[in-house]
Amino acid sequence: MSELRWNPVLREWVVTATHRMERPQMPQDWCPFCPGSGRVPSDYDVYIYPNDFPTFSIPPPQADIEGTELFRTEKAVGVCEVVLYTPEHNSSLAQLPVDHIVKLIALWKSRYQELGNRPEIKYVLEFENKGEVIGVTMPHPHGQIYAFPFIPPKLRTELDSAAEYQRQKGRCLFCDIIQEEKTDRRRIIGQNNSFVAILPFYARFPYEVHIFSRRHLLSLSDFDDQHIEDLARILKFVLLKYDNLYGFSFPYMMLIHQSPTDGQDHDYYHFHIEFYPPYRSRTKLKYLASCESGAGTFINDSCPEEKAKELRNTRPLKIEEVECQS
Numbered sequence: 001m002s003e004l005r006w007n008p009v010l011r012e013w014v015v016t017a018t019h020r021m022e023r024p025q026m027p028q029d030w031c032p033f034c035p036g037s038g039r040v041p042s043d044y045d046v047y048i049y050p051n052d053f054p055t056f057s058i059p060p061p062q063a064d065i066e067g068t069e070l071f072r073t074e075k076a077v078g079v080c081e082v083v084l085y086t087p088e089h090n091s092s093l094a095q096l097p098v099d100h101i102v103k104l105i106a107l108w109k110s111r112y113q114e115l116g117n118r119p120e121i122k123y124v125l126e127f128e129n130k131g132e133v134i135g136v137t138m139p140h141p142h143g144q145i146y147a148f149p150f151i152p153p154k155l156r157t158e159l160d161s162a163a164e165y166q167r168q169k170g171r172c173l174f175c176d177i178i179q180e181e182k183t184d185r186r187r188i189i190g191q192n193n194s195f196v197a198i199l200p201f202y203a204r205f206p207y208e209v210h211i212f213s214r215r216h217l218l219s220l221s222d223f224d225d226q227h228i229e230d231l232a233r234i235l236k237f238v239l240l241k242y243d244n245l246y247g248f249s250f251p252y253m254m255l256i257h258q259s260p261t262d263g264q265d266h267d268y269y270h271f272h273i274e275f276y277p278p279y280r281s282r283t284k285l286k287y288l289a290s291c292e293s294g295a296g297t298f299i300n301d302s303c304p305e306e307k308a309k310e311l312r313n314t315r316p317l318k319i320e321e322v323e324c325q326s
């Protein structure tokens with residue numbers, strides 16, 4: 001079924017989840033996430049739906065194999081949930097009103113806290129895969145939560161970098177990145193009182209955007225009502241720009257990066273959201289090919305300063321509603 005397998009070469013966990021292969025092909029005319037399906041309440045605004053084929057669970061799924069000293073295994077203990085954004089089947093996060101996105105962020109905050117409080121959970125990863133090109137089979141607007149029994153390696157690297165920077169300079173790495181981006185201004189997409197959206201200097205994808213809290217907040221737990229509302233506005237602002245860039249609903253991966261829930265002190269870390277859209281032009285996709293997959297080095301065949309300008313100049317419809325300044 002499912003277990004963690006240690007890769008001693010890359011020093012990271014791989015999660016096998018063989019039961020996920022048995023996921024049924026959904027009938028074309030039936031959606032379990034729509035009210036009336038019998039699987040969700042007849043009336044909801046945002047809703048946590050248990051993942052029917054979880055990669056992690058408590059108690060953990062049956063392991064396929066026993067480990068050895070070299071080939072270590074661990075139990076795939078954790079939680080996987082689906083976050084339904086709206087009962088409207090043909091909507092998207094970008095199309096939801098700001099006061100509805102506020103409800104979603106409040107739900108992200110409460111799931112982060114509740115799942116993070118479990119002793120087994122070291123990291124709560126809230127994310128969205130959007131679009132068929134990302135492999136999403138369910139069009140109904142939704143995201144996911146993976147509550148991990150370990151800190152995933154990309155987050156581990158970010159934490160280690162920020163901890164070392166703090167030790168050396170006595171300052172937050174991310175606060176310094178935001179400051180330098182604001183001084184430079186070429187890669188700023190927009191900002192409001194609490195957040196700034198940047199196409200970072202070191203972007204891997206042509207339209208990669210990161211949203212940072214302007215204050216040094218570690219996680220959604222640090223957010224008050226004003227932060228939540230400002231995040232809803234800047235999320236919608238970025239997503240409307242994406243959708244208006246080429247005139248179609250823009251696919252992306254969206255990751256919320258926040259403090260781990262492993263009981264340790266991570267004061268040096270800084271809340272942000274990262275978007276990786278796979279499109280590099282109206283018709284062309286960016287593939288993770290040999291250099292990216294086999295060597296870990298991304299080739300970004302575009303100039304972040306030019307792509308940021310392109311996004312800045314994309315006038316989303318209904319921009320007044322989200323009121324962000326470039």
Ligand SMILES: [Zn+2]
Binds near residue numbers: 032088
């Ligand atoms: Zn639906």
Ligand SMILES: [Zn+2]
Binds near residue numbers: 174176215216217269
């Ligand atoms: Zn900071």
Ligand SMILES: [Zn+2]
Binds near residue numbers: 257272274
């Ligand atoms: Zn990050």
